[in-house]
Amino acid sequence: MTIRVLLVDDEPLLRMAFTMVLDAQSDMEPVGEAGDGAEAVRLAHELRPDVVLMDVRMPGTDGIEATERIVAESPESKVLILTTFDLDEYAFAGLRAGASGFLLKNALPQELLAAIRSVAAGDAVVAPRITRLLLENFAHQLPAGADARGRDDRLGRLTAREREVLTEVGRGLSNSEIAALLHLAEATVKTHLNRILVKLELRDRVQAVVFAYETRLVRPT
Numbered sequence: 725m726t727i728r729v730l731l732v733d734d735e736p737l738l739r740m741a742f743t744m745v746l747d748a749q750s751d752m753e754p755v756g757e758a759g760d761g762a763e764a765v766r767l768a769h770e771l772r773p774d775v776v777l778m779d780v781r782m783p784g785t786d787g788i789e790a791t792e793r794i795v796a797e798s799p800e801s802k803v804l805i806l807t808t809f810d811l812d813e814y815a816f817a818g819l820r821a822g823a824s825g826f827l828l829k830n831a832l833p834q835e836l837l838a839a840i841r842s843v844a845a846g847d848a849v850v851a852p853r854i855t856r857l858l859l860e861n862f863a864h865q866l867p868a869g870a871d872a873r874g875r876d877d878r879l880g881r882l883t884a885r886e887r888e889v890l891t892e893v894g895r896g897l898s899n900s901e902i903a904a905l906l907h908l909a910e911a912t913v914k915t916h917l918n919r920i921l922v923k924l925e926l927r928d929r930v931q932a933v934v935f936a937y938e939t940r941l942v943r944p945t
Contacts, residue, residue: 728771742754776794802843825848891941
């Protein structure tokens with residue numbers, strides 16, 4: 725299977741660099757480029773790419789609005805947000821808009837390729853270390869949300885153990901770290917996480933992290 729990728733960035737040199745990296749892969753094909761969000765939405769509808777590599781800060785329609793529209797109008801296309809993390813206050817909003825993950829612009833080529841492959845396969849790309857950094861910096865911007873003790877009815881669907889696992893996912897721990905902390909097998913943690921996603925009607929780990937913060941199950945430090 726060839727992964728068809730739409731590149732979205734207002735900097736032509738960056739698009740050129742990404743194109744060169746993708747062209748060197750036997751399982752990837754850059755199918756189009758867009759310099760702003762409005763063009764990205766149009767091309768996503770026309771080209772139906774598997775993955776949209778989406779910049780956040782662009783003139784006109786930014787990457788957040790474009791992500792939300794692509795997820796709604798072209799759901800077969802997964803969005804991978806690109807962000808300059810130390811400056812980009814929109815990263816969390818991108819995940820809430822439906823992105824399947826986010827990647828730093830200074831990521832190594834192999835990290836970029838691995839992220840694209842993971843997103844194309846239906847997984848979420850949120851490295852635990854980056855999750856912690858993101859939430860430490862931007863969690864205070866979250867809306868008030870529901871009270872974790874019961875104002876979101878979905879929390880009542882979880883067992884005590886599932887709530888423990890969700891709490892640690894929200895704190896940015898990996899499955900192996902959660903397993904060590906809760907004295908569980910890593911496979912058991914994966915099973916709990918899958919059940920959590922089903923019970924809470926969430927798409928992936930990214931949405932689980934957002935849910936944990938919006939319900940105040942986890943609070944920013």
